[in-house]
Amino acid sequence: MSSINKSIQQITALEELAHRDTLLNKLAPSVKLIITFIYVITVISFRPLDVSGLVFFASFPVFLMIIGEIPFQVLLSRCMIALPFAFFAGLSNLFLEKNTIFYFGKFGITEGEITFTSLMLKAVLTVMAVLLLVASTSMNDLIYTLISLHIPSILVIQIMMTYRYMSVLLKEASLMYHAYLLRAPKEKSIKLNDMGTFLGQMILRSIDRAERIYHAMQCRGFNGGMEFSKREKLGIKGWITVVVAGSLIIILRVVNINKIL
Amino acid sequence: MHMSDSLVSFAVGTTMAAVSTGAVGYSIRKIKKTDLDNSKIPMMGVMGAFVFAAQMINFTIPGTGSSGHIGGGILLAALLGPYPAFITLTSVLIIQALFFADGGLLALGCNIFNMGFLTCFIAYPFIYRQILKKSVTPKRIALAAILAVVIGLQLGSFSVVVETTASGVTELPFRSLLIWMQPIHLAIGIIEGVITGAVLSFVYKSRKEIIMNSLEKGTQKKISMKRVLVIFAIAAIFIGGFLSYFASSNPDGLEWAIQGITQGSEIVNSSKTHLKAQELQENTAILPHYSFDGEAQDSVLGTSVSGVIGGIVTLVVTIVSGLVIMKIKKNKGNRVVTDK
Numbered sequence: 001m002s003s004i005n006k007s008i009q010q011i012t013a014l015e016e017l018a019h020r021d022t023l024l025n026k027l028a029p030s031v032k033l034i035i036t037f038i039y040v041i042t043v044i045s046f047r048p049l050d051v052s053g054l055v056f057f058a059s060f061p062v063f064l065m066i067i068g069e070i071p072f073q074v075l076l077s078r079c080m081i082a083l084p085f086a087f088f089a090g091l092s093n094l095f096l097e098k099n100t101i102f103y104f105g106k107f108g109i110t111e112g113e114i115t116f117t118s119l120m121l122k123a124v125l126t127v128m129a130v131l132l133l134v135a136s137t138s139m140n141d142l143i144y145t146l147i148s149l150h151i152p153s154i155l156v157i158q159i160m161m162t163y164r165y166m167s168v169l170l171k172e173a174s175l176m177y178h179a180y181l182l183r184a185p186k187e188k189s190i191k192l193n194d195m196g197t198f199l200g201q202m203i204l205r206s207i208d209r210a211e212r213i214y215h216a217m218q219c220r221g222f223n224g225g226m227e228f229s230k231r232e233k234l235g236i237k238g239w240i241t242v243v244v245a246g247s248l249i250i251i252l253r254v255v256n257i258n259k260i261l
Numbered sequence: 262m263h264m265s266d267s268l269v270s271f272a273v274g275t276t277m278a279a280v281s282t283g284a285v286g287y288s289i290r291k292i293k294k295t296d297l298d299n300s301k302i303p304m305m306g307v308m309g310a311f312v313f314a315a316q317m318i319n320f321t322i323p324g325t326g327s328s329g330h331i332g333g334g335i336l337l338a339a340l341l342g343p344y345p346a347f348i349t350l351t352s353v354l355i356i357q358a359l360f361f362a363d364g365g366l367l368a369l370g371c372n373i374f375n376m377g378f379l380t381c382f383i384a385y386p387f388i389y390r391q392i393l394k395k396s397v398t399p400k401r402i403a404l405a406a407i408l409a410v411v412i413g414l415q416l417g418s419f420s421v422v423v424e425t426t427a428s429g430v431t432e433l434p435f436r437s438l439l440i441w442m443q444p445i446h447l448a449i450g451i452i453e454g455v456i457t458g459a460v461l462s463f464v465y466k467s468r469k470e471i472i473m474n475s476l477e478k479g480t481q482k483k484i485s486m487k488r489v490l491v492i493f494a495i496a497a498i499f500i501g502g503f504l505s506y507f508a509s510s511n512p513d514g515l516e517w518a519i520q521g522i523t524q525g526s527e528i529v530n531s532s533k534t535h536l537k538a539q540e541l542q543e544n545t546a547i548l549p550h551y552s553f554d555g556e557a558q559d560s561v562l563g564t565s566v567s568g569v570i571g572g573i574v575t576l577v578v579t580i581v582s583g584l585v586i587m588k589i590k591k592n593k594g595n596r597v598v599t600d601k
Binding site: 040041044092096120152177207222 | 468
């Protein structure tokens with residue numbers, strides 16, 4: 001029950017952030033999408049032992065968080081979801097790579113500790129980058145961008161409809177769940193035996209809803225495709241932003257700033 | 262089972278993205294050509310939302326005190342047919358990656374392949390449909406669902422192991438990772454399979470036509486074994502040949518390219534530990550004059566500490582410049598208000 005409410009809150013929280021008037025929100029969505037891709041790929045390209053190079057890359061999300069006026073806690077709580085698997089995958093490095101690389105006072109720092117830190121940093125930075133994109137871009141703008149990038153309309157409609165109906169079905173699931181628990185006060189959650197009927201009912205309700213939605217869409221002239229009056233183009237300003245930001249990221253990766261400093 | 266960006270290398274991520282894009286493109290063509298009347302479009306969207314909602318409902322696993330939730334791949338394939346189910350799952354995975362930090366942009370191709378392709382195009386046609394070929398009864402549906410979910414999850418987790426190992430992010434050997442992943446997903450698969458079977462049996466008993474329609478449609482347009490094998494062969498060639506080369510000799514293809522640009526591979530003839538130390542020193546050679554003393558070990562310590570200091574300095578500069586921009590923006594806003 002709490003996880004359902006939490007999910008609804010999560011969806012609305014990011015959506016609210018995306019509709020504000022900040023410098024980051026004003027940037028064209030396709031510009032943000034391309035820069036995010038460049039950033040993620042560049043972060044992933046770091047060698048497992050190159051932790052200090054990654055530290056430089058932490059500047060990017062921090063800077064965007066400031067100009068996007070995005071609360072740190074919202075992004076951090078989302079980040080936690082992505083970390084467990086990376087944590088367990090990296091944990092083995094701690095035990096298997098025991099070569100001491102250098103000493104910090106009396107403490108020896110092993111290769112495994114460095115690669116583990118690097119993996120966790122990469123996880124946080126890449127997740128932050130994607131979350132910043134979504135927290136500063138509304139769903140409609142993302143959809144326009146996908147269409148501008150010639151993503152097939154069937155897939156775009158699916159993303160749009162799934163996103164729109166997620167909170168509707170979550171609320172319905174929450175009501176059904178609540179009703180079940182009222183009828184079974186001794187249970188903490190749904191019994192395995194009842195799960196088939198419970199989810200089966202939910203499917204039948206969803207199918208009926210989909211049919212009603214289809215009729216409503218037909219009444220509004222739906223013909224299987226998507227019509228948009230606005231097709232976003234990158235423009236000179238957008239290209240300049242992509243080239244400048246992209247070059248900065250790549251320069252930060254290729255040029256060894258440590259040596260320059 | 263969602264893989265995050267940090268677990269895949271550039272080469273693995275892009276290769277799997279290419280494979281998944283091919284499968285998505287093929288499915289869309291197939292749907293447009295044969296499978297879809299317009300009414301199925303909102304159906305697919307709502308069913309995608311259903312998978313989200315259903316995943317939020319936890320159930321009690323008897324005897325363990327813990328709880329679980331369903332995955333949804335086989336469920337969608339059984340209700341919508343394999344091609345629409347694959348597209349629906351792809352959109353669910355895209356939303357999970359973007360809005361829930363579950364997965365990542367670069368790892369999206371891997372996740373679509375592991376959770377969408379393997380369930381919709383391997384487990385569904387070759388397990389679920391085969392069992393229901395002769396006759397369809399609630400019991401057979403339950404059995405088909407359990408086996409399809411278990412095999413789909415086993416293939417998915419095996420694929421995760423292969424992709425993680427090929428990416429070279431973990432020191433855990435392939436075998437150990439496999440021993441760790443497969444049994445966990447077997448247990449998850451059995452429980453998820455039982456639930457999926459129970460749900461599909463319920464739907465069959467209440468609205469038989471929903472299950473039968475997608476089964477009959479699937480019969481008319483069989484998934485070509487040849488095409489599945491071609492996609493697998495392409496993936497295998499990429500992973501086995503191209504990727505393993507980069508994964509073993511160079512940690513990453515992009516990194517190899519960058520090394521080519523910067524000509525940074527200067528390390529010759531030394532012990533493994535020394536090589537690693539030297540690599541670390543090279544990467545962290547910031548503020549060299551601030552090294553602690555001339556000793557090799559201390560020099561590494563000095564440079565690494567100064568490397569981190571350099572990073573922090575950059576971070577502070579970034580924060581300050583961000584704050585300055587915000588201040589200018591706010592002042593501008595105030596000026597506009599006073600001008601009015």
